[in-house]
Amino acid sequence: MREIIFYRTEGGQCPVERFLDSLSSQQAKKVAWVLRLVEELDSVPGQYFRKLVNTQGIWEVRASFGGNIFRLLGFLWGSRLVVLVHGFQKKTRDTPPQDIGVAEERKRDYLLRKEQKR
16 A cells, blocks of 8 residues: 655645646546555556656656546655655646656655755
């Protein structure tokens, strides 16, 4: 089992919550269903959860509903924790490099602040 948490900025903002709040209730239900799969299944099918190549350890939670494609980006922390740092509606075939960059920057911020608390 995995645990999923959402990244918060130093000021307390939660970009993933803000993204999820922008979805319709049906879209949000589908994303929540996929998040439960990621938490509960030891081996999550790649159509729902996969590591992005050529990134700094960024993973992608994949959900689609009614022709819309949604992605939540994050990283693994330890053996069972998934930290989601960014969400967006995908409109192109490949994951946009700017969205990967946002995820990598938030990962660096999260890890730096974790290290400073030690």
